[in-house]
Amino acid sequence: MGRGKIEIRRIENSTNRQVTYSKRRTGILKKAKELTVLCDAEVSLIMFSTTGKLTEYISPNTTMKLFFDKYRKTSEYDIWQPHYEQMQMNLKKLKDINAKLRRQIGQRIGEDLEDLNIAELRGLEQQIDSSLRIVSQRKYSLIHTQTETSKKKIKQLEEMNTNLLHEYEERIEEAYAFSNHEAMSEVFAFRLQPTQHHLGAYGLHDLRLG
Known part of the structure; x- marks a missing residue:
């Protein structure tokens, strides 16, 4: 089948x-x-x-x-010609966009203003003012952030300094107490030995007199 x-x-x-x-x-x-x-x-x-x-x-x-x-x-x-023509059209569009962007950038720094009318100049001025406000806000925000960071670092350093000073004072007190204890021991030993010597000497003198 x-x-x-x-x-x-x-x-x-x-x-x-x-x-x-x-x-x-x-x-x-x-x-x-x-x-x-x-x-x-x-x-x-x-x-x-x-x-x-x-x-x-x-x-x-x-x-x-x-x-x-x-x-x-x-x-x-x-078969390549249509593709080539399309590429040429795309390239021309990109060049036009690039030229327009360059002109706009130049106008924002005071160049190529001769062909602008009053309305266009006002619009450009408003855009520049708006951009300036954004830049200023960013600047102050960055300054505030850096200031707060510096404050935190200073506070940490102050705390470290306080802790080190406190530790230093404790060690000074411990050393002072230890040195006083040693000094007292030496004085006691010094006083004890001459007393016994003198007593012995006086004893011998008494015996000679007798």
Whole structure:
């Protein structure tokens, strides 16, 4: 029993559509390679899936650019010209925007004011005033932030200095108390030894007198 004829229409199921594309893509690539070998034909193939994935084939010993150049000469249609013209238009727009921005920047520093009327000059003045206010607000905000940071650092240094001074005073007191204790011990020992010596001496003198 032969295969039934498949109706050529879009496959609604995305999974089935992708599977069918993968299978038929392989078949088309195979046919393109067979044409190149069997018929000595120059074949170029470009395909994009619904996900944007590129599949391409070009006959050996040639390049895509050479192939398109040959197509352009044969068909007398320059496929690059529309793209080139579009690029030129985009470049002109960018140049116009750049020139306009440069002129606006120059006007903000007092240049190219001759062609401006009263309304345009007033608008420019308002823009400059508004910009000046924003810059001033940013400046004062930055000064305030730096001042607060400096205050915090000074406070931390003062606390460190107070702690170090307190620690220094405690060590001085401990050293003073220790030195007084040592001095008292030495004085007591010094006083005790001469007294015993003198007593012994007086004792011997008394014995000699007797």
